[in-house]
Amino acid sequence: MDVLAKTINLNLDICTPPRFIAVEGPVGVGKTSLAKRLAETFNYDTLLEKTADNPFLTRFYQDRQAAALPTQLHFLLQRAEQIEELRQGDMFQPLRIADFLMDKDPLFAQVTLDADELKIYQAVYKQLTLNKPLPDLVIYLQAPADVLMERINARGVASERNIDLAYLTQLNEAYMEFFHYYEAAPLLIINAADIDPINNEDDYRSLVDYLLSIKSGRHYYNPQAHL
Numbered sequence: 021m022d023v024l025a026k027t028i029n030l031n032l033d034i035c036t037p038p039r040f041i042a043v044e045g046p047v048g049v050g051k052t053s054l055a056k057r058l059a060e061t062f063n064y065d066t067l068l069e070k071t072a073d074n075p076f077l078t079r080f081y082q083d084r085q086a087a088a089l090p091t092q093l094h095f096l097l098q099r100a101e102q103i104e105e106l107r108q109g110d111m112f113q114p115l116r117i118a119d120f121l122m123d124k125d126p127l128f129a130q131v132t133l134d135a136d137e138l139k140i141y142q143a144v145y146k147q148l149t150l151n152k153p154l155p156d157l158v159i160y161l162q163a164p165a166d167v168l169m170e171r172i173n174a175r176g177v178a179s180e181r182n183i184d185l186a187y188l189t190q191l192n193e194a195y196m197e198f199f200h201y202y203e204a205a206p207l208l209i210i211n212a213a214d215i216d217p218i219n220n221e222d223d224y225r226s227l228v229d230y231l232l233s234i235k236s237g238r239h240y241y242n243p244q245a246h247l
Contacts, residue, residue: 081182158208
């Protein structure tokens with residue numbers, strides 16, 4: 021067992037991780053990768069967005085105005101189905117890490133839909149019975165739009181080739197406003213611009229150490245990157 025694993029295991033013996041963690045942030049910030057790594061560390065199940073299953077997503081990035089409504093409704097119904105599947109099991113006793121927060125779904129709708137489309141979305145949203153489990157901790161990853169653009173270009177996902185800086189800037193602003201007022205669960209806001217908790221072991225260890233210390237309230241994590 022390496023030093024990092026020993027350190028994390030020791031910390032887990034001392035501190036109990038939150039039972040249900042939701043990792044959030046705009047496209048390209050690394051929320052899915054972090055969710056998967058935390059799940060591996062804590063031996064938790066994952067609840068992940070199924071972006072590859074959305075047949076409208078590529079068209080959305082090519083022409084957002086034309087494909088926004090079907091793209092948004094598909095994600096809404098997909099997430100509602102995932103929550104319903106949890107309800108069929110033991111949703112209130114999970115050891116789970118998700119890479120999305122259901123409460124943020126209307127955020128995308130407000131960014132991408134016009135007024136008439138938003139009314140349709142809101143009508144569908146209201147009709148859904150969403151008995152959402154409340155996370156014990158929400159992690160919000162932040163990074164400037166130009167950093168997100170660099171990361172998106174570097175990972176080379178075909179459906180994301182048409183994402184532009186203006187959209188990322190608009191999305192970033194919507195996320196910042198949403199989490200400025202978010203108080204439903206303990207919140208950890210992380211400046212993810214200069215750290216790499218996926219590939220840098222010191223960055224990851226520092227993040228886990230900080231995460232394990234959170235019990236309530238709003239917290240800001242603005243670390244220096246480890247070389």
